[in-house]
Amino acid sequence: QKEVEQNSGPLSVPEGAIASLNCTYSDRGSQSFFWYRQYSGKSPELIMSIYSNGDKEDGRFTAQLNKASQYVSLLIRDSQPSDSATYLCAVTVDRGSTLGRLYFGRGTQLTVWP
Amino acid sequence: EAQVTQNPRYLITVTGKKLTVTCSQNMNHEYMSWYRQDPGLGLRQIYYSMNVEVTDKGDVPEGYKVSRKEKRNFPLILESPSPNQTSLYFCASSLRPGATYEQYFGPGTRLTVT
Numbered sequence: 001q002k003e004v005e006q007n008s009g010p011l012s013v014p015e016g017a018i019a020s021l022n023c024t025y026s027d028r029g030s031q032s033f034f035w036y037r038q039y040s041g042k043s044p045e046l047i048m049s050i051y052s053n054g055d056k057e058d059g060r061f062t063a064q065l066n067k068a069s070q071y072v073s074l075l076i077r078d079s080q081p082s083d084s085a086t087y088l089c090a091v092t093v094d095r096g097s098t099l100g101r102l103y104f105g106r107g108t109q110l111t112v113w114p
Numbered sequence: 115e116a117q118v119t120q121n122p123r124y125l126i127t128v129t130g131k132k133l134t135v136t137c138s139q140n141m142n143h144e145y146m147s148w149y150r151q152d153p154g155l156g157l158r159q160i161y162y163s164m165n166v167e168v169t170d171k172g173d174v175p176e177g178y179k180v181s182r183k184e185k186r187n188f189p190l191i192l193e194s195p196s197p198n199q200t201s202l203y204f205c206a207s208s209l210r211p212g213a214t215y216e217q218y219f220g221p222g223t224r225l226t227v228t
Contacts, residue, residue, distance in 0.1 A: 032214055043204055043219040051214060094212055102217055106156035
């Protein structure tokens with residue numbers, strides 16, 4: 001079983017602050033890393049993907065990957081109330097029968113208050 | 115519009131009454147998958163399909179069946195539903211199986227079994 005752990009939260013930040021979400025994974029063979037945003041009762045929406053060590057920026061979002069330490073993080077700058085959602089970390093391991101399979105963490109609930 | 119659709123979106127049924135949840139994608143994706151989401155347990159994969167006529171079990175396949183007769187469709191069948199299958203179900207697809215291919219989710223089906 002691939003373990004993907006996220007800080008359970010909930011995480012609460014004021015509008016305009018930086019929200020930091022963390023995720024660790026157990027399988028060193030993990031190759032691709034994703035952050036999904038999920039509003040209550042809705043489907044997960046892919047917001048970031050990262051495949052190599054370092055930072056990847058997309059607008060207000062920055063994903064950071066450190067394979068040596070087996071963690072991936074998501075920073076949300078200038079947080080807005082509309083960012084309030086559950087953020088899911090997911091990893092894939094392409095090895096035999098796990099090809100293409102996504103393994104999810106349980107999610108971190110973020111609340112951005114005005 | 116590229117999308118994954120599921121039907122029905124909401125379903126209340128009784129124990130033992132066979133049901134099918136349909137999933138369809140219009141993106142010519144090879145890989146399709148079913149997940150269930152339960153509070154505190156996160157998203158767990160039920161079944162997946164690498165391509166037409168190629169399906170395999172995920173982490174929680176008991177009580178479910180699938181088929182992939184056409185590339186665009188991947189129905190989830192509950193032959194004899196039980197209350198522990200009450201959950202939120204998501205279908206997802208990606209262009210190919212593999213770590214670098216991002217998965218896109220359908221809108222979800224909320225199933226209640228009484």
